[in-house]
Amino acid sequence: MPRILLTTLLVLTALVLQVTVVNRLPVSVVPDFVLLVVIALGAIRGPVAGATIGFFSGLGADLLPPADHALGQHALVLCLVGFTAGRWAERWPLLTVAACAVGAPAFALAVSGLLGDPGIDLRTFEAVWPMAALVNLLAAPVVVWAVLKVLGPRPEKATAAAVPGWRRA
Amino acid sequence: MKDSRRSRLFLGLLLAVALVLITVDHRSENTPVFGPLRTIVTSAFGAVERGVSTVTEPIGGFVGALAGAQGSREQITNLKAQNSKLEGELSSQRIDKRRSAELQAMLGLSGLGGYKVVPAQVVARRASPGFEDAVEIDAGTADGIKPDMTVLNGQGLVGRVVRATTSTATVVLLCDPASSTGARIENSGELGVISGLGANGNSGRRIMFRLLDSTLPIAAGTRLVSFGSQQGVPYVAGVPIGVIEKVEATPGELTRTAYAKPFADLSSIDVVGVVVEGPKRDPRDSLLPPAPKPAAKPKPKPKPATSALPGQQAPPQIARPGVTNPETGPANRAPAGPENTAPRNTRPENTAPENTAPENPENVAPADTRTTDRENRGETSIPDDEAA
Numbered sequence: 001m002p003r004i005l006l007t008t009l010l011v012l013t014a015l016v017l018q019v020t021v022v023n024r025l026p027v028s029v030v031p032d033f034v035l036l037v038v039i040a041l042g043a044i045r046g047p048v049a050g051a052t053i054g055f056f057s058g059l060g061a062d063l064l065p066p067a068d069h070a071l072g073q074h075a076l077v078l079c080l081v082g083f084t085a086g087r088w089a090e091r092w093p094l095l096t097v098a099a100c101a102v103g104a105p106a107f108a109l110a111v112s113g114l115l116g117d118p119g120i121d122l123r124t125f126e127a128v129w130p131m132a133a134l135v136n137l138l139a140a141p142v143v144v145w146a147v148l149k150v151l152g153p154r155p156e157k158a159t160a161a162a163v164p165g166w167r168r169a
Numbered sequence: 170m171k172d173s174r175r176s177r178l179f180l181g182l183l184l185a186v187a188l189v190l191i192t193v194d195h196r197s198e199n200t201p202v203f204g205p206l207r208t209i210v211t212s213a214f215g216a217v218e219r220g221v222s223t224v225t226e227p228i229g230g231f232v233g234a235l236a237g238a239q240g241s242r243e244q245i246t247n248l249k250a251q252n253s254k255l256e257g258e259l260s261s262q263r264i265d266k267r268r269s270a271e272l273q274a275m276l277g278l279s280g281l282g283g284y285k286v287v288p289a290q291v292v293a294r295r296a297s298p299g300f301e302d303a304v305e306i307d308a309g310t311a312d313g314i315k316p317d318m319t320v321l322n323g324q325g326l327v328g329r330v331v332r333a334t335t336s337t338a339t340v341v342l343l344c345d346p347a348s349s350t351g352a353r354i355e356n357s358g359e360l361g362v363i364s365g366l367g368a369n370g371n372s373g374r375r376i377m378f379r380l381l382d383s384t385l386p387i388a389a390g391t392r393l394v395s396f397g398s399q400q401g402v403p404y405v406a407g408v409p410i411g412v413i414e415k416v417e418a419t420p421g422e423l424t425r426t427a428y429a430k431p432f433a434d435l436s437s438i439d440v441v442g443v444v445v446e447g448p449k450r451d452p453r454d455s456l457l458p459p460a461p462k463p464a465a466k467p468k469p470k471p472k473p474a475t476s477a478l479p480g481q482q483a484p485p486q487i488a489r490p491g492v493t494n495p496e497t498g499p500a501n502r503a504p505a506g507p508e509n510t511a512p513r514n515t516r517p518e519n520t521a522p523e524n525t526a527p528e529n530p531e532n533v534a535p536a537d538t539r540t541t542d543r544e545n546r547g548e549t550s551i552p553d554d555e556a557a
Contacts, residue, residue: 016214019293019305020221021228026437032297047176055183059190063210065218066295066303066339068331068347071203072190073300079187083180087173105298112300115191119346119367128298 006151007045010037011057015064029131031139032105034061038078039100039140040147042085043093054082070115077108097144101136105129208334215292215337219307222292227261271440274323279442282407282452286321286442287312292337302345302367304328306441309336317403319395319444325409325432326350326395327441338443343410344376344435351396352378352410355454359385360396363410363429374436376411380425387427389413392457401447409457432458 014037022030038057042050058075061067081104088096106129113120193202272288279286289308295301308314310333320327320340328342341348346367353360361380380387391413397406411429419426 016217016221017225019295020218021225023294023296024291028436030296047173048179051176051180051183055187058187063207064214065211065332065334065337066293066301066305066341067207067211068301068303068339068341068345070191071194071207072187074297075190076184076187079180079183083176087176108300109298115195117347119365124367132298 003151007041007053010041010147010150011053011060015057015060019064019066029135031135032132033139033143035078035081035104036101036136036140036143037147038082039085039097039104040144041151042082042100043089043097043144044148044151044153045086047083047086050082050084050086051079052082054078054080057082069112069117073108073111073115077104077111080107097140098137101140102133105132105136207332211332211337211339212334215305215309215334218293218305219337222307226264227257231257231260268440271323275321275440275442276323278321278323278325278409278456279444282405282456283448283450284319284321284405284442284444285446287314287445288440288442289314289338290440291438301347302342302365302435303331304340304342304438306338306340306443307336308443309334309338311335312443313445314338314443319401319403319405319408319447320441321408321444322433322438322441324434325411326404327433327435327438329403330443340441342435342438343431343433350404350410351398352393353396354380354387355392355394355457361393361424363393374430375414375428376431378411378413378427378429380427383419383423383425385425387413387416387425389415393429394454394457397447397451401444405444405447407448407452407454407456 011034014034018033022033034057038050038054041053045053055075055078058078059072061074061078062069062071081100085096085100106125109120109125109129113125190203197203268290275286275288287308289306289312291304292307293305295303306320314330314333316330316333318330320329326343328340328345328348330338331341332339342365343350343363344365344367346365348365350363351360352363359380359382361378364377364379366375366377378393393410393413395404395406395408395410398404409432411431413427413429415428417426417428
């Protein structure tokens, strides 16, 4: 039970700090800490928990003001990201985290494009995605380390193989 | 991997729920199914965001202080400690000063246009790739803010309100790809549409302008003001939007495309004003900052027909004075003789001898309002330049 509370608290903190502090820093590209927290939590807790955490974090991100997009867009993206992180983090922890951090902005853009949001085309993708992926990649080790510090390593018996990988991360 | 099938089923279920949510939300544009849910969560999170913003406001100042403290490295330790303390105080003062300058510029602009504004401050911002460019401000329906109201700052148009709760409101910025605004070319009636470019626009530093008449010549340096909509919803008329930077050759197209730089710095907006009541008359081009030197010669900027109107010179009407800093309040901002430039006093019966009594020595004839008008315009241009 305290784990659920801790997870919820972590996600809520990330959500609020993202829009109030990080997005308002005077730089043009900032990492998406909600995404990184979901990746870290998914990697620690496994696919089902990852998908659930991702879904509800995304729902929170959709509802969190200021919002003006269709409800569920973030939920869709983060649900899949959380699942992916949980599914493969056991086997290739570093690669999975990196792939999720890099791939999630591309997936979000693709979903927006498919939903017909105005102004999302290939040019936007080229302009936005490389920088977003880069800053996510740079911030990922810090966030994963911090989440590991708060929640502890994966509590299954297979973690013995995964933990050394985490420590290096 | 007996867990994997169950987990895949679960993933599929959650993804389906997300898709259903998207579909329902998309389809129910006019009767929002999730309206109450959104309202509740938005109010709750809005309150939290306001709180967190209040606490974390000094962070920006702290970063600024770190960047500015390079030269003090060789100072002795205790001096350094003292220095950093003073630096912190100074930077917070600098933030206050900057805010007050922004507020002053905003009030000056809205006073000039005769808009009634509610001042507000940005508390949260959204900037994920693929999502909207929107900010949350700390004023809501309790302050008289409703959806589809114009938001401006001291430099120009910022965006419009899309959703309002009791104490916060969501503002979609001018640079959001989904927003389009009617714009008019300075000193002419030529109309066009401003649309945001999102991330393509260099994070809000560039917006697209499509001139509806493709045969008209348009040059870099041309300035745009908002055309205004029916009843000022969602945009009131006459708010400066930006200046054309680049004109694209679009032979054979029905519209002419140009790129403009917004007057308002959309990447770092802080103090904004929400227009709760539009002007009684279109302020035309009177809100544009003084034209740069070369452009000033062919086009004398203040149109005599509009600048001579004393009604445009009403003092800024501030709907929520409790928010303003006392020393930067509307009182300091008021033009030299507000009562005398108000339209009611320019009527003949008000120029009767009892109004020119000694207790009202500054009472001026309507002809003189033109001079005060010009003075005030010069005055408001100063904070504009400072903030720029």
